[in-house]
Amino acid sequence: MKKLMLALLGITLAGGAAAQMKPEEAIKFRQSAYATMAWNMQRIKANVEGAYNQDEVIKAANVIQSIANSGMGALYLPGTDKGKGWEKTRVKPALFTDKEQVGKLATNFNREANEMAKVAATGDAAAAKIQFGKLGETCKACHDDFRIKE
Amino acid sequence: MKKLMLALLGITLAGGAAAQMKPEEAIKFRQSAYATMAWNMQRIKANVEGAYNQDEVIKAANVIQSIANSGMGALYLPGTDKGKGWEKTRVKPALFTDKEQVGKLATNFNREANEMAKVAATGDAAAAKIQFGKLGETCKACHDDFRIKE
Numbered sequence: 154m155k156k157l158m159l160a161l162l163g164i165t166l167a168g169g170a171a172a173q174m175k176p177e178e179a180i181k182f183r184q185s186a187y188a189t190m191a192w193n194m195q196r197i198k199a200n201v202e203g204a205y206n207q208d209e210v211i212k213a214a215n216v217i218q219s220i221a222n223s224g225m226g227a228l229y230l231p232g233t234d235k236g237k238g239w240e241k242t243r244v245k246p247a248l249f250t251d252k253e254q255v256g257k258l259a260t261n262f263n264r265e266a267n268e269m270a271k272v273a274a275t276g277d278a279a280a281a282k283i284q285f286g287k288l289g290e291t292c293k294a295c296h297d298d299f300r301i302k303e
Numbered sequence: 304m305k306k307l308m309l310a311l312l313g314i315t316l317a318g319g320a321a322a323q324m325k326p327e328e329a330i331k332f333r334q335s336a337y338a339t340m341a342w343n344m345q346r347i348k349a350n351v352e353g354a355y356n357q358d359e360v361i362k363a364a365n366v367i368q369s370i371a372n373s374g375m376g377a378l379y380l381p382g383t384d385k386g387k388g389w390e391k392t393r394v395k396p397a398l399f400t401d402k403e404q405v406g407k408l409a410t411n412f413n414r415e416a417n418e419m420a421k422v423a424a425t426g427d428a429a430a431a432k433i434q435f436g437k438l439g440e441t442c443k444a445c446h447d448d449f450r451i452k453e
Binding site: 173174181182184186188189191192193195199209212213215216218219220224239240 | 323324331332334335336338339341342343345349359362363365366368369370372373374378389390
């Protein structure tokens with residue numbers, strides 16, 4: 154009946170899949186996305202500090218870029234400030250209230266992730282090393298402000 | 304000393320970061336990458352079955368495409384046929400031996416993931432629905448052959 158009412162009102166929940174997502178699922182998905190980026194940051198690090206394989210760095214940078222631009226904010230649903238996905242969330246309550254700082258750090262991260270993918274495509278190992286450092290700083294800035302230390 | 308020997312021999316392990324990865328880390332990373340793709344498959348599903356938001360589908364398809372092309376095979380290290388990442392791995396032993404079938408299914412998955420991103424970019428909702436079905440079939444084919452049922 155509720156479904157019918159929503160249909161009659163022209164309201165669809167389908168576009169907002171996140172609205173149907175359980176809190177523990179949202180936490181699991183964001184932990185997964187961060188871990189996937191961590192894997193690829195490790196790959197870039199190994200390449201800029203050791204033998205540089207352009208193809209490896211491009212693949213890794215593309216993963217980070219696509220996740221950075223995926224709209225992960227949708228996974229920070231109300232009710233996901235506490236709880237467990239794969240493990241207990243380490244998000245600080247401030248992430249849900251300090252919109253201005255979150256927005257600023259997210260914008261910085263997106264910009265550097267996009268730039269990392271651009272630099273990777275050129276094959277310039279020295280530039281990739283510098284850009285990797287800049288990107289890592291934007292990760293750290295968010296961890297410092299919004300992630301509980303282990 | 305071993306490090307020095309390797310350096311003298313001109314051998315570097317840095318390019319193969321996976322070689323330094325612990326088995327549990329490799330399992331965690333692949334579980335994370337699959338979960339990240341599952342999140343984005345859910346997003347595409349919600350869009351092709353409900354209100355279609357082109358931007359949402361593009362973002363989701365780009366994540367799946369980048370992970371499909373990331374070289375996840377490197378995470379199937381020797382010694383990761385058993386063990387725990389976020390949870391106990393569900394990989395079947397055959398994945399480590401049946402190279403031909405793994406290669407075939409991986410090629411199919413990559414092709415359809417690349418096509419999904421292309422179709423998403425056009426904004427054609429009907430075509431996206433068809434392509435989503437094709438992509439899902441390639442996921443299922445690999446689960447059927449190489450993932451232990453829950």
